[in-house]
Amino acid sequence: MTAKQLNPAEVKIAIFGLGFVGLPLALSYALRGCTVVGVDVDRNLIDQLNRGITHHLEKYRETPIQEVLAEQLDNGRFKATANPQEALDQCNNFIMTVGIPVIDGRHDFSHIDSCARTIASGIKKSDLVLVRSTMVPGMTRSYVKPILEESGLRAGDDFYLAYSSERIAEGKAFDEFENMPALISGINDSSREKAAQLMGVVTKELHMASSMEVVESAKVMENISRDVNIAMVNEFARFCEGLGIDIFEVIKLANTHKRVKLLTPGPGVGGYCIPNALHYLTPKADDLGVPLKLLRTARRINEDIPAFVVSLVSKNLPVPAKKAKVAVLGIAMKDYSSDDRLSPALEIIKLLEMSGMKVAAFDPAVPSKYTYKVDSLEDAVSDAHAVLVLAKQNGIGYTNFKLFRNLMSKAGQPVIVDTKNLYSRTEVEEQGFVFAAI
Numbered sequence: 001m002t003a004k005q006l007n008p009a010e011v012k013i014a015i016f017g018l019g020f021v022g023l024p025l026a027l028s029y030a031l032r033g034c035t036v037v038g039v040d041v042d043r044n045l046i047d048q049l050n051r052g053i054t055h056h057l058e059k060y061r062e063t064p065i066q067e068v069l070a071e072q073l074d075n076g077r078f079k080a081t082a083n084p085q086e087a088l089d090q091c092n093n094f095i096m097t098v099g100i101p102v103i104d105g106r107h108d109f110s111h112i113d114s115c116a117r118t119i120a121s122g123i124k125k126s127d128l129v130l131v132r133s134t135m136v137p138g139m140t141r142s143y144v145k146p147i148l149e150e151s152g153l154r155a156g157d158d159f160y161l162a163y164s165s166e167r168i169a170e171g172k173a174f175d176e177f178e179n180m181p182a183l184i185s186g187i188n189d190s191s192r193e194k195a196a197q198l199m200g201v202v203t204k205e206l207h208m209a210s211s212m213e214v215v216e217s218a219k220v221m222e223n224i225s226r227d228v229n230i231a232m233v234n235e236f237a238r239f240c241e242g243l244g245i246d247i248f249e250v251i252k253l254a255n256t257h258k259r260v261k262l263l264t265p266g267p268g269v270g271g272y273c274i275p276n277a278l279h280y281l282t283p284k285a286d287d288l289g290v291p292l293k294l295l296r297t298a299r300r301i302n303e304d305i306p307a308f309v310v311s312l313v314s315k316n317l318p319v320p321a322k323k324a325k326v327a328v329l330g331i332a333m334k335d336y337s338s339d340d341r342l343s344p345a346l347e348i349i350k351l352l353e354m355s356g357m358k359v360a361a362f363d364p365a366v367p368s369k370y371t372y373k374v375d376s377l378e379d380a381v382s383d384a385h386a387v388l389v390l391a392k393q394n395g396i397g398y399t400n401f402k403l404f405r406n407l408m409s410k411a412g413q414p415v416i417v418d419t420k421n422l423y424s425r426t427e428v429e430e431q432g433f434v435f436a437a438i
């Protein structure tokens, strides 16, 4: 559907939360000519952004996000602030992109809560609040709306309130804000229309839904469907391993079927979205008496993959675990990403260390600091007995076999464990390594 077109030069937007979603979204609007104020509670992040620094690996067409950020700061269409008041005064469109972390299966609503309260403190008549965070279905209406209405203004009557799920994949954000179809709904028709106009500045294809709950539920189910499909293909991988056939060949051939789309197995499921998704559904499902047996099983299967990867390392080591060093290559939650939130690599490293192994992990894209993190491939592989590949990144010489041979421990035959389908068995074995793969 096509909503009435806005003149971007007249659009003023405050985006709350400048993380993996909020920052590229803010810049997407700025790139189209809107004035955007980005608000975050993390002062260090604000300071870095205003100096043009970000660790994100996004590109707008061919331009790295760092250049886009610098350009939009320069031309004044984007600025970041920790002071929400100036954003509330200056803008009339407020987009929420703060998250709901899940800790030990329990939700932390504090970010949504504080963000909604901040907006409530300065919302004006006829402003639009567009929630783009992934929500526990029903929460925009039952949780965010009452907080916003503490302002004394009523949603739907005095201000517009809408929900649109965010469907981007990190690394493709600029492209997917534009080209991934978006779902949208509002507290009433005029809210939905108002939000559709704003979204239409960046997003080409919008699908209207009858309620915000439909869009919230669709988002959570989209994420869970990926969790289930990944669990399924990881079970297929175990079967193929037992049978002595290559899972990746099976997948390639099975996917020639027009209605089959198997995903790829890997070291586990990470990131902010997929591992948390089931927990966004379970409280309500429990209330409704819906057991969600398949979904819970899939989650458990995915949670068990890190232990399986560790067993692949341990059973191939040339020395006892307590004397072994493992070089982990890639700790991001997925390939070519700087995000290591809930990364299976972190769990795998924890389990390796618990088994007595020493770990040196190298990932030039991930800014987080860990005691086991090293700054070079050389440091990682020196004296190691095994190389364990957990994510693909630019800047890691995965096939520098000569370096591996020179620097790795000479105590027994060194091992390469591949969870990313990066090597061929023959290639690795010909280079003198023991090879194991998922």
Ligand SMILES: NC(=O)c1ccc[n+]([C@@H]2O[C@H](COP(=O)([O-])OP(=O)(O)OC[C@H]3O[C@@H](n4cnc5c(N)ncnc54)[C@H](O)[C@@H]3O)[C@@H](O)[C@H]2O)c1
Residues within 6 Å of the ligand: 016, 017, 018, 019, 020, 021, 022, 039, 040, 041, 042, 045, 097, 098, 099, 100, 111, 112, 114, 115, 116, 118, 132, 133, 134, 135, 166, 167, 168, 169, 170, 272, 273
């Ligand atoms: N990362 C993804 O690929 C992705 C994709 C689709 C949907 N989502 C959803 O989008 C939302 C944001 O995800 P993200 O990955 O960008 O998270 P993030 O943690 O990278 O960013 C959230 C930001 O919000 C800030 N924040 C917290 N409380 C605030 C407040 N009261 N006011 C202003 N800022 C505040 C934090 O400091 C942080 O910088 C989540 O709901 C997530 O589930 C994420």
